[in-house]
Every structure is written in structure tokens, then in C-alpha cells.
Amino acid sequence: MPYSYIEIASFGGPEVLQLKQEKSLPEPGRGEVRVKVLAAGTGFTDTIIRDGDYPGVKEKPPFTPGYDWFGVVDKLGVGVQGLEPGQAVADMPVIGGYTQYLCADAARVIPCPQGLDPAQAVCMILPYTTAYQMLTRECQLQRGDRILVHAAAGAVGSALVELGRLLGLEVYGTASSGKHDLLRAFGAIPIDYRSEDFVARTLELSGGGVDAVFDTVGGKNWAHSYRCLRRGGKLVGFGSMQLSTGEESLPQLLWGFAKLLGLWKFIPDGKSSSFYNIQSSREKNNEAFNKDVHTLMQWLRDGKLHPVVDERVPLGQVADVHRRIASADIKGRVALICQGQDTPRGAVGE
Numbered sequence: 001m002p003y004s005y006i007e008i009a010s011f012g013g014p015e016v017l018q019l020k021q022e023k024s025l026p027e028p029g030r031g032e033v034r035v036k037v038l039a040a041g042t043g044f045t046d047t048i049i050r051d052g053d054y055p056g057v058k059e060k061p062p063f064t065p066g067y068d069w070f071g072v073v074d075k076l077g078v079g080v081q082g083l084e085p086g087q088a089v090a091d092m093p094v095i096g097g098y099t100q101y102l103c104a105d106a107a108r109v110i111p112c113p114q115g116l117d118p119a120q121a122v123c124m125i126l127p128y129t130t131a132y133q134m135l136t137r138e139c140q141l142q143r144g145d146r147i148l149v150h151a152a153a154g155a156v157g158s159a160l161v162e163l164g165r166l167l168g169l170e171v172y173g174t175a176s177s178g179k180h181d182l183l184r185a186f187g188a189i190p191i192d193y194r195s196e197d198f199v200a201r202t203l204e205l206s207g208g209g210v211d212a213v214f215d216t217v218g219g220k221n222w223a224h225s226y227r228c229l230r231r232g233g234k235l236v237g238f239g240s241m242q243l244s245t246g247e248e249s250l251p252q253l254l255w256g257f258a259k260l261l262g263l264w265k266f267i268p269d270g271k272s273s274s275f276y277n278i279q280s281s282r283e284k285n286n287e288a289f290n291k292d293v294h295t296l297m298q299w300l301r302d303g304k305l306h307p308v309v310d311e312r313v314p315l316g317q318v319a320d321v322h323r324r325i326a327s328a329d330i331k332g333r334v335a336l337i338c339q340g341q342d343t344p345r346g347a348v349g350e
């Protein structure tokens, strides 16, 4: 049976995302399962990987991008126990998710509750697990604590906002004004970082400083975010979008890292700072990763979580999704619906 997948032949812009077809399904090896992918996630990180600028990916093209996926077990390889065809599963391979079928290490895939909406379920992997681990493992927050979330209407940002509210936190979020209703709907207080001084506004709203800031904007912004903290507060950096957008240079980012991971520790102000990365967090503690994904999937099944799915699009439209990500046009996340009728016709964006 033929199946479709996305491949990049070289690093570059959205136009390098090509829809391809294989004549027959991949056969799972010993200890592997074949998965029918129902939904693949998209996000800013996928665009950095496509550009060839993501330090966590050493592979050279051609390869299939796609940080995370949700699907069902389709076939068991020899020696696989504890999984059955039809079982809902998910994983975060960092690359490889933009496909209709794949083979994965059975010991690594995460069994999920049955009956979930695939587009919502895939949000529990990269965005929600990143957010949950930063809120609960990187920080020690109590109900009633105050947090500031940057890029708060994005995929990870909206997950931080929803989970923060669920954990009983007061949440302030920076976003462009067209996305403020989304933040209000989650019970967060929006800050328009384009027209307001977010440091002054955060200090005013919090009455002197927040307990944690989650900042993926970049090195220059981390210095401003640090000023938003009260004594005892923590800044968690977890990305550098402005390096990718060209708004800051590599030396500026490296200077930001020098302060975030070193210099600020010498200031006797009671504040702390760290950098979080989901890939290294999983490598260090896969059990914790699985436990956190499991918790989030259960909460989704129980109706406690409402991930923002901006749009559900077929695999073949992924180039347009990457263009929308670059123009900050997305609220929450776009999910690729992988089972459908995609016909390869060269470059996806053509």
C-alpha cells in the first residue's frame, strides 16, 4: 500500500518541504511497531530544523521533519509485547513526524487513552509537556503565585497559560493585541509587548514582581524578564526566537546565555535563572517524560485541557503552515492531519 510523507532535500525556506510517496508501507523491525500517524504537530522549532539551525538535529537532508506525532499502532514487529494494533500511541522523535506511516521503537512510544481527538492529543507532546515540565519540574510554584509568559498565544505559550491557570496561578502573558481575547478566555491578563513596556506593566500588575518568567524570545529579552522577578523568583529561558527572526545576533544571544547561566548567580538578589530544553530533559529522565505525557493525556481525556488548535490541515499543506508560523499568524498550533488524500506534485507550496 502506498503512503505519503514530507521530505526536505536541502535546508532552506518552506519551499524545500516536498510531498513524496513510497510504494509500500515500512516493515517494523525487531522491537519496533509500525504506526499509522493520525496527526503531526507543527511549531516554530520545526521551522528552525527546516532552516538547518537547530543544534539538537545532527541529520543532514534528505529527511522527514516533524517534532511530534500521535497515531495508532498498525503492526507489531517481532518481540514486541504490551502493545496491540489499534492502541493509541504518541512520541516526540524531533524529526520524522510529517508522514502517514512510520516505524518506531516500541519501548519508546507512549501508550495513550483511546478516543482522543488526534489534533488536540498531539498538542500534549511538545507544547504541553514543555510547559508542564517548566511549571512543575523547573520551578516550585504554589497556588496563587504569579507568572509572566512570553509569546503567550503561541503553541507553548498558550499551553503555559492554560496549565498555569489550572495549577491556580495568576498569569500575565505578552502577545500582539489581536491575540488578547485568547489569553482572556483562559483567565490570563494580556500585555501588548509591542505598545507597552512589559517590565513596567508586569511590576505594576504583580505589585512588585512575579514568581517566574518563561521566556523564549531571546538573550536581550531575558535581561528585561529578569527585572520582572520578585526576590525568590526564577527566570526560565527556553528558546531564542529573535535569533531565528534576525532581531538579535549570535553574540547578543551568547551574552544572554552568559548572564542566564552564570553571571546573575553572583548577584545577591535572591533571584535565579535557568535554561530548559525538552530533548535533554527527556534524555536525562525518560520516565519523568512519560509520566508527564501520561498526566496530560489523562487531563485531556477528562476535559480539563483545551489546547488551541488554530487549524487542521492535510500533510501536503505544510509549507503554508511554515509560512504562517514565520509571520506569527497562528494562535496555538496547527495540526497536520496525516490520513487523507494528498497527491505528490513536487514542491508542496507550488
Ligand SMILES: NC(=O)c1ccc[n+]([C@@H]2O[C@H](COP(=O)([O-])OP(=O)(O)OC[C@H]3O[C@@H](n4cnc5c(N)ncnc54)[C@H](OP(=O)(O)O)[C@@H]3O)[C@@H](O)[C@H]2O)c1
Pocket: 042, 043, 044, 045, 048, 126, 127, 130, 150, 151, 152, 153, 154, 155, 156, 157, 174, 175, 176, 179, 193, 216, 217, 238, 239, 240, 241, 276, 277, 278, 279, 325, 327, 328, 329, 330, 332, 333
Ligand atoms: N526549549 C524547549 O524545550 C522548547 C520546546 C518547544 C518550543 N521551544 C521554543 O519555543 C519557541 C516558541 O515555539 P512555539 O512553537 O510555541 O511558537 P509559535 O507557536 O510559533 O509562537 C510564537 C509566537 O511568538 C510571538 N512573539 C514573537 N516575538 C515576540 C516577542 N518579542 N515577545 C512576545 N511574543 C513574541 C508571536 O506572536 P505575537 O503575534 O503575539 O507576536 C508568535 O506567533 C520557539 O523558539 C521554540 O523553538 C523550546
